[in-house]
Amino acid sequence: MPVRNHAKGAEAVATIKRAVPTAAVSTRPLDLSSLQSVSDLSESLLAEDRPIHILVNNAGVMTPPRRQGTADGFEVQFATNHLGHFALVGRILPLLRRGTARVTTQSSVAAAQHGVHWEDLQWEHGYSTSKSYSSSKIAVSLFAMELDRRSRADGWGVTSNVAHPGVAATNLLAAQPELGRASDGLSVRVIRALAKIGVLGTPETGMLPALHAATSPDADGGKFYGPNGFQQLRGRPVEQTPYRYVADASAAARIWSISEDLTGVRFPAG
Secondary structure (H helix, E strand, O other): OEEOOHHHHHHHHHHHHHHOOOOOOOOEEOOOOOHHHHHHHHHHHHHHOOOOOEEEEOOOOOOOOOOOEOOOOOEHHHHHHHHHHHHHHHHOHHHHHHOOOEEEEEOOHHHHOOOOOHHHOOOOOOOOHHHHHHHHHHHHHHHHHHHHHHHHHHOOOOEEEEEOOOOEOOOOOOOEHHHOEOOOOHHHHHHHHHHHOOOOEOHHHHOHHHHHHHHOOOOOOOOEEEEOOHHHOOOOEEEEOOOOOOOOHHHHHHHHHHHHHHHOOOOOOO
């Protein structure tokens, strides 16, 4: 498990081993907002030379109250939610190809709104925390769809799909002082209350679409999965029609080219 917080990673490992004592699980350091961190992990994995069979691109930063930049000069949501995943997949592609991997990328219901902010991807002017989040999740979803197209066209042997959790009471909107959110906001308190009465999802139900997309023999590349309940807020995982922004093949090719330029990570051509 690549983790940004070592203590939380160790706690997760301990939890898994309590449930499954024979589990072989370990952590590696990774901060997806940092291209150097992505490069360091990739070099470590390439040196270990073990094929990768499943990759779930699940890291996310959601709606910090003010614009924040990364060491690489990118807006933090775009960097973490999209560029970090793009760079990681590109760097470890040889291991994914050897493992004939399935890559599942976690999208969001927010990807149905607003579109990619093409005119200012880094939100240096007129920052909107919610719209920049939507833009970043659309971008990474477009990448995931394009990854499957290019793999099929060029024979990489990798399948790539997209999942979304509906709306679930995770810690994405919880207090995170490092993001400028000193306490839980109203939105996360409302989501938790609605989850308790079954209107919205829990972390356990929210993970099901990605788990299905990554592991089910019925799931396939180039597909979009989410919960089947009211307004896709919660429920069991099913294949769904991709949001219109996510299904745009020309936009996917555009974000791919831009991402190669921004990260310096280039996939094989042809």
